[in-house]
Amino acid sequence: MDTPRHNDRYLTLPDLEGRIRAGEIDTVIVAFTDMQGRLQGKRLHAAYFLDHVVDDGTEGCNYLLTVDVDMNTVAGYEMTSWEKGYGDMEFVLDFDTIRVLGHLPGTAMIQCDLVWMDHRPVEQSPRRILTKQLERAAAGGYRALAGTELEFIVFDDTYEQAWSRDYRGLTPANQYNVDYSIVGTTRVEPLLRDIRNTMYAAGMDVESAKGECNPGQHEIGFLYADALVTADNHAVYKTAAKEIAAGHGKSLTFMAKYNDLEGSSCHIHLSLRGDDGSLVFWDDERGERSPLYDQFVAGVLATMRDFTLLYAPNINSYKRFADGSFAPTTIGWGLDNRTCAVRLVGRGKGARMENRVPGGDVNPYLSMAAMLAGGLHGIENGLELESETTGNAYTSGKPTVPTTLQEARDAFAGSEVARKALGDDVVDHYARMAEVELEAYNAAVTDWELRRGFERM
The missing domain is CATH 3.30.590.10 (Glutamine synthetase/guanido kinase, catalytic domain)
Known part of the structure; x- marks a missing residue:
């Protein structure tokens, strides 16, 4: 097939690990796309990423899929609210998406899917909607x-x-x-x-x-x-x-x-x-x-x-x-x-x-x-x-x-x-x-x- 999933300019996880240990990468952005089409997530120190996040993952507040463009919490969403406590959702790292961001010194990015803490998919996540x-x-x-x-x-x-x-x-x-x-x-x-x-x-x-x-x-x-x-x-x-x-x-x-x-x-x-x-x-x-x-x-x-x-x-x-x-x-x-x-x-x-x-x-x-x-x-x-x-x-x-x-x-x-x-x-x-x-x-x-x-x- 003439359209491979990715090319050799993406990094594999071993590639990323090697660059981190060589001191070339010191920051790993993990990000998902929100309702408005924006990347949201965290900048992780590279050593912490290797020692903890690769195996154990990371989390973020589930309000991130229920806010307006100004990041205001608003009522009327079924998936979360003040009454439900605005708990966490898990960022599931897609290791097929590892890339270097050359305009940001020492930085790589990984894009994520979202699941609830019991590992059920967050159906309202844009990436999940397309995947289905x-x-x-x-x-x-x-x-x-x-x-x-x-x-x-x-x-x-x-x-x-x-x-x-x-x-x-x-x-x-x-x-x-x-x-x-x-x-x-x-x-x-x-x-x-x-x-x-x-x-x-x-x-x-x-x-x-x-x-x-x-x-x-x-x-x-x-x-x-x-x-x-x-x-x-x-x-x-x-x-x-x-x-x-x-x-x-x-x-x-x-x-x-x-x-x-x-x-x-x-x-x-x-x-x-x-x-x-x-x-x-x-x-x-x-x-x-x-x-x-x-x-x-x-x-x-x-x-x-x-x-x-x-x-x-x-x-x-x-x-x-x-x-x-x-x-x-x-x-x-x-x-x-x-x-x-x-x-x-x-x-x-x-x-x-x-x-x-x-x-x-x-x-x-x-x-x-x-x-x-x-x-x-x-x-x-x-x-x-x-x-x-x-x-x-x-x-x-x-x-x-x-x-x-x-x-x-x-x-x-x-x-x-x-x-x-x-x-x-x-x-x-x-x-x-x-x-x-x-x-x-x-x-x-x-x-x-x-x-x-x-x-x-």
């Missing part, structure tokens, strides 16, 4: 391959300066549209090069960097891999890119919509192979898509509204969906058509679907789990693929993606497909996450309201 859908695919004889394309905006201000200015009036690293511009990327190349090379050394297969439309907006692309590897890499890259930018005296954001110009997307490419590496999305003899590929895409489209919450998880996500913005507003598919929610590209082993709904703020585990759940629903029920959307999908009159977080939350909470595929505990948990964001937003007085109403209303 991958297991479901494997039971049907399929293996999922995926790639994510994350866009971000770079500013010449530090994160501290951005904070003190309420993230307004910042100076973008480019002053104009640098989409595919070589001179535009050269302006930011010291940062982009550092990110590319650091991520390559950390085990990622880097493809390229290119400019985008919004001033200061860029994208670094990575080669596709097994879906779980891609999600793990995505989470590490997103954190490391911010850290590396800070080291250059700059800041960058993955917000779906920073300003009134183009938003930042995270297009997700996904395909299935047979568990023996065979093509299942393509009929080589006939030179066309296979019926199974069409059924998979039909399932993703049929469940697009059900799972939009997992593609667009924040209030800000929905401001990206605008006509003529290259972010989709209608639910349809097209051949190499960037106005559609689902774009089909490639032939043969390169045949894949691109989901253009997610933004840069997406949690990769949840979004890929949603795509797999929808696609497998299509295969299991033999769904027929609707006619291709040709021309401008924005004016096609087709059904639209949800336009607000509330609408997406309600569609997700009421989805029989989501509850069957993910489980009631997961659906209720992430519906509550959306409610928390809505409650916080509805209680806030924005600068728009102040400017609009302070004197004139």
Whole structure:
């Protein structure tokens, strides 16, 4: 098979132990990905890691999967609360994910799964949610391959300066549209090069960097891999890119919509192979898509509204969906058509679907789990693929993606497909996450309201 689980730039546990004993590594980060897609965990002294954590593991508070973005504890989650005492959960180290982080001196990282202290999986953990859908695919004889394309905006201000200015009036690293511009990327190349090379050394297969439309907006692309590897890499890259930018005296954001110009997307490419590496999305003899590929895409489209919450998880996500913005507003598919929610590209082993709904703020585990759940629903029920959307999908009159977080939350909470595929505990948990964001937003007085109403209303 041409997509191994990992490459030789990852470390084995004996490799890591050797580097620790040689004094090359003195810090081991153990981290999991939380609801918001952030890495959370601990920095362990390397000697303590070898002497205690390798065999005995480590723990963290279970509130980490029930807090808002500000780390506030909020009510309404079934898995833990003040009444339940906010106990611990165990970090189960995945020793297949050991990597060196070259931008942090003497540091390696290991990503984790989460289990309760009685060793039951924490079903609400994003990595667990994706793993269950991958297991479901494997039971049907399929293996999922995926790639994510994350866009971000770079500013010449530090994160501290951005904070003190309420993230307004910042100076973008480019002053104009640098989409595919070589001179535009050269302006930011010291940062982009550092990110590319650091991520390559950390085990990622880097493809390229290119400019985008919004001033200061860029994208670094990575080669596709097994879906779980891609999600793990995505989470590490997103954190490391911010850290590396800070080291250059700059800041960058993955917000779906920073300003009134183009938003930042995270297009997700996904395909299935047979568990023996065979093509299942393509009929080589006939030179066309296979019926199974069409059924998979039909399932993703049929469940697009059900799972939009997992593609667009924040209030800000929905401001990206605008006509003529290259972010989709209608639910349809097209051949190499960037106005559609689902774009089909490639032939043969390169045949894949691109989901253009997610933004840069997406949690990769949840979004890929949603795509797999929808696609497998299509295969299991033999769904027929609707006619291709040709021309401008924005004016096609087709059904639209949800336009607000509330609408997406309600569609997700009421989805029989989501509850069957993910489980009631997961659906209720992430519906509550959306409610928390809505409650916080509805209680806030924005600068728009102040400017609009302070004197004139």
